[in-house]
Amino acid sequence: MEIPPPNLLTIAEVPMTRITEFCDLKSILNLRKVCHDLRNFIDDTKPKISKIKVLGFEIFEDRIIFEIDDRTLTMDYKDDKKGNTVFSMDQKSKILENSNFFEIFSNDFCGFLDFQGPKFERIYMDLSKMSPNSLKKFLEVFVENLKKRKEKIKVKFLPLVLLDQEDSLEILKVLDSKFLKKIQIYFENFPENREEKSWKIDKIMELEQWKNLEKLVLHSKIEISDFRNLGHLRKCVLRVAKITVEDLKILKEVSFF
Structure with a gap:
């Protein structure tokens, strides 16, 4: 035999x-x-x-770049336009036939969390390089996979590059609100040559993750309807679209001013 x-x-x-x-x-x-x-x-x-302390990814129309520990290791998921995903790591590529690069990345990201553990110092997400329609499809797949996990992700610092606050809401909900301490947001105009606009974060402020936040950095021009929503923060750096005398009186009472 x-x-x-x-x-x-x-x-x-x-x-x-x-x-x-x-x-x-x-x-x-x-x-x-x-x-x-x-x-x-x-x-x-x-x-x-x-243990890995830092994760990050950028998404494009036809690819996702996933980085671990500030580019110590980089993985590339690319749509080959033929119904396959080209996965690359260390200058080596593999074709994953009959696959969607959204799903492959999402499964890998969640699998990585499962065997690596859910605690991280920083997770960076750039969601600004994809069209709004494509981004919506990606988030449906990505967030659905994250929701299936038993534990919420424990990350201390979350830098985000966004097209709109709506893009971050479902992702923020799968983060452990007791562990998240700092958020940094940059809103990217789409298309890039459009004049700078002001952005709202009112829906983000309604989340449990906001209530336990200690530090906030906003690089884009922001509309704040009620500055009392910033009162619990220990440190805040932001550009506001407008501010009134009453707003300044409120800011004098908060701890970071």
Whole structure:
């Protein structure tokens, strides 16, 4: 009887666990791309690797760039316009046939959270380089995957580049409000050559994540209807579209002024 050649899937669980414990992050991420069985094994056993503190991603019309620990590791998910996703890491590419790059990235992001742990110092998201219609489709997939997780994401600092406050609402809701301490927002005009406008954050202010916030940095011109909503912040840096004498009186009473 011919004995099949050994492969990773035929290795017993204990030796396989020991093998993954000696893998670095790049190796683990590559193994997750081999097949569903290996991905499920890694997600279930959660190999012990050095903790990642920073995540970030930029989304475009046809690609997503996912960065770990300030570009220590960069992954690229690209739509090849033929119904496939081209996944690249370390100058090596793999074609994932019959796949949507939104879904592949979202699954990988959530899988990464599962085996890495939900605590991070910073998660950076640039949602400004995609058209509003495409962004809506991406957020539907991305947020739905995040909502399926048992734990909310614990991140201390959330820098965002947005087209509108609406784009951030569902993402903010899946963050642990007790852990999030600082938000930084830059609103990008779309298209880029349009005159600068002022932006609203009134809906963001209604979220539980806002109420426990300590620091806020807003790089774009903001409309504030009630400055008392800033009163709980320890530090606030912002540009306002307009301000009245009454607003200044309120600001004199808050802690960061």
